[in-house]
Amino acid sequence: MSTYTTEEPTLVTDAAVSTRLSSLDTLESEAIHIIREVVAEFEKPALLFSGGKDSVVMLHLATKAFWPGKVPFPVLHVDTGHNFPEVIDFRDRTVERLGLKLVVGSVQEFIDRGELAERADGTRNPLQTVPLLDAIQRNKFDAVFGGGRRDEDKARAKERILSLRDEFGQWDPRNQRPELWNLYNGRHTVGQHVRAFPISNWTELDIWRYIERENIELPGLYYAHDREVFARDGMWRAVGEVSQPLPHEEVITKTVRYRTVGDMSCTGAVESAAADVSAVVLEVAASTITERGATRADDRISEAAMEDRKKDGYF
């Protein structure tokens, strides 16, 4: 992770004002403005933090927004119970390093209590909605920061930066508030809450260029490594406790990396030799396929998979 939090101030003499801000600086500035607005206008915000690259960038932006103060809100993780162990480890180390409070909503506990049922396909991504809403209500969070980006999916492309959710966490895409200039209206009634998406306008490539520029640490599985995998649904799936090959699925060792890290049972790896961040930036710039198309089985189920999940209160 970048060292800016441990360094004493250094004087920047080549003031960056003579030319227009680069697109990355503009996006960073916009995101910080949104994060500060939400903190100023809401009573109890929280940030969704999974250890995935978008949420890591979100947390990095939050630390910059309040420097030299601490990030003034807790982080919230919905643990599917099928996460990559190295990602959970990364999550815990990061939270500890920044001295933050971590709230965990557990899909497994809901299943154990019989309040959620395992799906036939074994995927737990769609099961995250109920524990998420439960954690929001239980902790009385009135705003939840998400790392959703509009370039991820055509339904996300339609969402406002501040997105109002009703008592059931539902998104009503046909009736969104106008969102004018950079004046964000976060008014809500009791029981409603707001999802805030400060990095809405970032693309996958922006995220990687920013990670490179800011020297941000990520879980190792984002970079090329050797792993035992098998082919399913046109993706490379890791062999693990919750993702076992069927008898006809041959296990081989490949050099892979992950473009998204979600539930192990539905996230696939891509073959890649990109072992460091600059190699990943180049790979993403040259990619001919979207990150979700490449790596998420759950989004391939139907044309409106994401829209349906979002309407029900998903991230």
Next chain:
Amino acid sequence: MSTETSLLGTGLSSASLFRFATAGSVDDGKSTLVGRLLHDSKAILADQLDAVARTSADRGFGGEKGGIDLALLTDGLRAEREQGITIDVAYRYFATDRRSFILADCPGHVQYTKNTVTGASTADAVVVLIDARKGVLEQTRRHLSVLQLLRVAHVIVAVNKIDLVEFSESVFRDIEADVQKVARELGLGSDGVADLLVIPVSALDGDNVVDRSDRTPWYTGPALLEVLETLPAADELEAELESFRFPVQLVIRPQGALAPDAVAAGLDVEAYRDYRAYAGQITEGSVKLGDQVTVLSPGHEPRTTTVTGIDFAGRELEEAAAPQSVAIRLAEEIDIARGDTIAAAGTVRESTADLYAALCWLSPKPLREGAKVLVKHGTRTVQALVRNVTGKLDLATFNLEAASSLELNDIGHAQLRLAAPLPLENYLHHRRTGAFLVIDPIDGNTLAAGLVKDHPGDHEDERYVI
């Protein structure tokens, strides 16, 4: 490996951002045009194109001939695909060798005008589509009025479906003349605020979208993408002209009463014991160390002091400019809170509680005289009373007609009395400090986009704070 040099070819090194939106009447081809731009600039990845090709085939798009319904690239909601219309704005991203674009594909249907205003409010340029077979329609006039109201820096009119009128020059010229007439009546393209360009295109076939077409030999101007790549962004146009404005979002005081011991991990607590800075985003102009600034807070006389620090995440800057987010330290310990404004000394007016405004009414709940509303301006929200509605724009004549209420999609003028004074500035010259929201105090919904006008009989340079 040097990423910067190897990325130059893909145009993704350090390009600046340019935001544009589409507008125009329903079915004029906005989404198809956006799909065409994305497709021809190779911004569509293989899996997205496959998905759209499958859906197009399922729906029998293009009849016998087949083809891809490019509108499906942005019409991402199920209801949109089922009805074949756009309901809400879709944001898409693409980059060329010259710049990175944020593109907002807006709906044309009158019912969803509020979403089109949303898309246009942040745009550097708006592409207004006109169906060559239909010419300028009422909705075209409505959208052009909105763009004029919002002072969108560049308006490009694309006369679309030129393939359906046999690439006829005379059809194009007639529409072009109509557009010029509307623009003149509206005052678009005059006074150096917006420029106006008219281009014949076929969104479906790609003529004059990315490359100039040889099917319109009589058109000698640039293709749409060439224009979008070279227009200056709004903040480039304005940077030189504007004085420093900084609405305070929050106070960063790690050792303050609100947040004892809240210094970030790894920092020396002692070093920041007395730290106090005002966080915000510079909305206009720029600021340097040592600059004299005036602080405007309600209930206080304007106070003038000196900038002693401009901080950004552990770096001390010598200067900063819009739209940077920074934290500013001042020489004097003065009481400053969220909602206050820091501005270059000698450039601001006194705050006022009388608000004269143009409103773009976006709610089915009409505006009535005597109503109580909330006004959100910068980082401050205050109560307000609607004293009177002073006029409503007639889309047929562009005259301001007498009115006592504003209904959904009306553009009108009104006078409001604020419960507390605000540092209001004319939107004509200050796109940020001249903009506000009208909010319903009951359900919290946004009712209108508001644009500050001068007080009647006011002269620019009176009421200056020293």
